[in-house]
Amino acid sequence: MFFCGLGPDPGKMHQRHEACHKPIDAIKGLALTSGEQMSLPAVQNAEPIGAVGEVRLRRGTLDKVLKFAGSVRVGIVLLVLLGAACTIGMLVMQQNVDGFSEYYAELTPAQRTVYGSLGFFNIYYAWYFNALLAALSLNIIISTLDRLPKILPYFSRPASTVPLRWLREQRNSASVTLGAAPDDAAAAIENAFMKAGWGKPVRSERKGITYFFAEKGRWNRLAFCAVHVALLTIFLGGFLTAQLGSNGNLPLYPGQTTNLIFDTAFDLDRMRQITKQLPFEVTCTDIEQRLIRHDGPLTANNTIDWITRFTIRDETGVHTAEVGMNRPYDHRGYRFFQASFVPIG
Structure with a gap:
């Protein structure tokens, strides 16, 4: 700001004072000089001083x-x-x-x-x-x-x-x-x-x-x-x-249909797997690995993207979906995203 x-010239100005008004304590704020008289109205249902101090x-x-x-x-x-x-x-x-x-x-x-x-x-x-x-x-x-x-x-x-x-x-x-x-x-x-x-x-x-x-x-x-x-x-x-x-892994390969996801639970020194059921079925139709160099190896260092194509079947019909790296797909509050690829052959 x-x-x-x-x-006008500040040297000729009178000094100004700012007044700050604050509430005066009802007990400590009263002072009378000699020769002055003051009458206070009666206070009905007055609260004891001890109770006021406690509050x-x-x-x-x-x-x-x-x-x-x-x-x-x-x-x-x-x-x-x-x-x-x-x-x-x-x-x-x-x-x-x-x-x-x-x-x-x-x-x-x-x-x-x-x-x-x-x-x-x-x-x-x-x-x-x-x-x-x-x-x-x-x-x-x-x-x-x-x-x-x-x-x-x-x-x-x-x-x-x-x-x-x-x-x-x-x-x-x-x-x-x-x-x-x-x-x-x-x-x-x-x-x-x-x-x-x-x-x-x-x-x-x-x-x-x-x-x-x-x-x-x-x-x-x-x-x-x-x-x-x-x-x-x-x-x-x-x-x-x-x-x-609710989180879980959904492993899929082309042609597989499932409505189950798997999660890991941990109890002290024991690990167990939990199976959860989805309210729809997921069918994997295709997986794709896009390479940086087409004549290079099928490794992560030579991969620019992994893509999974699948369909979702529920009471509303069949929905086609595709997910890739940093490209999730949302359906009925569930989010599908690419987690990993596992070679099977």
């Missing part, structure tokens, strides 16, 4: 708890813990990843017991991971509700007049004397604002001083709200997926 104050103590404690829960320090700590949990999820192979059986077989019995008891094999669905997400979401909500009311007045009631002392204390502050009539000086200031790209300033007067106010990037103050809403949306989507979603 940019301020400009136009007025204020509870409110003060609640304010401190909310301030701590919504502080930046707590948010940073939660982000670090959440990042550490995600790092563990990258270092320890998760049970729904292809090749987990071989990875699990290579672990020592002690590693299996420790990792299993701590939930490292399925850390993104562990209770403490969801607790961290919930705590971080609460921190974001409290900090947003605490900061947003302080920013809204900049939109509804922008401070177009400020004390001259405050203006002089700013780092980018300068004083210029114009030897012109007030109207000519005001026109020159408005032109200077517009030439500098600030647009036409808002002109207002207060106590004989003319102020010119302009600002740019007002909506930037709400950028943190967009970031917070985006984070909460991601957290909520991940939580709902973890609680209500």
